[in-house]
Amino acid sequence: MKILVTGGAGFIGSHIVDRYLKEDNEVIIVDNLSTGSLANVNPDAKFYLIDIRASELGKIIEIEKPDIVNHHAAQISVPLSIKDPISDADINIIGLLNVLQECVKYNVKKVIFSSTGGAIYGEAEEYPTSENYVPKPISPYAINKLSSEKYLYYYYKQFGLNYTVLRYANVYGPRQIPCGEAGVVSIFIENLLANKQSYIYTYNGEPEGMIRDYVYVKDVAEANVIALEKGNNEIINIGTNKETKTKNLYEIIYTQLNGQIARKSNMIEPIMASARPGDVHKSCLNIDKAKEILLWTPKYSLLDGIKETIDYFRE
Template sequence: MKVLVTGGAGFIGSHVVNKLIRQGCRVTVADNLSTGSVNNLNQAAAFVQMDIRNPEILQLFESERFDAIVHLAAQTMVPKSLENPVYDSDVNIAGTLQILEAARKTGVKRVVFSSTAAVYGNTAAVPVREETALQPASFYGLSKWAVERYLALYQELYGLEYVVLRYANVYGERQGDFGEGGVISIFVRNICGGRPVTIFGDGGQTRDFVYAGDVAAANWLALGTTAKNSIYNIGTQTESSVNLLVEELAVISGKTVEKQYKSVREGDIYRSSLCNEKAVENLHWSPQTLLRDGLARTYASLTGVEHGCAT
């Protein structure tokens, strides 16, 4: 299978690329390197440095004739979407439309799209199911929801298959400070530097932390599933508080951690956990990595040591 991975030099994208190559796919990565890094690239993948908003991306599609697209390239920061909703829309909606039009014009069979738990917003029903009414509390969540609707209409009008994966908070090796799971790398860096960690709110807010390797497996399964043209939550179905996250990192690092609490950030939701029953049943996917094990791997990758902090 010939697959284009947009954002494949990024944190999650690099895990997906590695998984697809291990499964025998011929992978091309398109990434503008705004948040990704050439150091994340798998040497077995072809690489094109290009922004998804560039109309010339059609030429890449015409020359390569991809079978499928895994679309991860996006603006993923909730605060940035609130500060600059025009930019958020330009990347996440207009950029995706460049991809969808190129896919339509060149006979791509399927698009696997990386969406987010942010489409749900604040909801009392946790864990959240796919059929829950969507009430995004940020322009980031809204832009991802808009793309989901575009995909459904492209399928109806043009027959372009899609699978939407709504990620919980993804973490793992090669993680930066960006996106929904970036708090982990920020916490690790502060802990290793002997600095306090900043918690916005009371620390009781929960997130569903899912390991990047498990997310990569979901993308691989989405490429081949017969349960297509559907939406799946990709999470652990477990709520973990920010306070618990700090405690786990303290155990892993062997450090005493000072916590500083600040006001809640606009657009942040309080409770988040995704019901994954639909993915388990239809994609035959389930998370394989326990939080402490995944955090230990992430910690080691960020600090360069298995135990104790890097000097």
């Protein structure tokens, strides 16, 4: 199969490219390297350095004729989307529309789209949250992901372009840039390795910080492999259905870095700070649909995923 991966030089996209190549697919990457890196680009993939909003995208799709487009290029920061909702929408909505228009024009069969289970539901009253819960996004980033899902449905109904939406929980693992909330695991590892303090954002003074569902990037890449064949025209949560408080995550990482005998009294204490605008207090995903439709379950425990991520950052 021939697959074009947008954002294939980024954190999640590059792991997906690696997995697609391992399954003997032909892979083309489109990325403008705004947050991605050439070091992440698998040499067995064909790489185009362009913006998803550029008119040249059509030429590439016309020449390469991919069967499937996997769309991971995006502006990913919630705080940035609040500071500058116009450029967030420009990349995440106009960029997506350019991709979809060209997919229709050149008969791409399916689009796999990376949405957000961590942000789209807002402060959900149903918990762990399933796909049936009506999203109540509280940031421009999450609003754009929800709008993107609606556009995908429209392109399917209007033009027969199939899609699978994967709503990720908080993804972590090797190659994640330590910035923003999505990168909290890599931020904690980097800071602890450099003996620096980290911030933990908290809600209403809750001493343990926010609650999140952390899913390892290799499990996410696996779901993208399965979505090549399964999950047509479905929206599917990809998480672990396990809650972790941020302070607890910090302590797990500290212990892994310093060995089981490390004394908590020696731990560099994090700085507790108030939640930022757009931060969801609590998020955890119900993954029954992924189990049923994709026959996917996460293979990595949080501990195993953190160990691999630490090895990567130590190197």
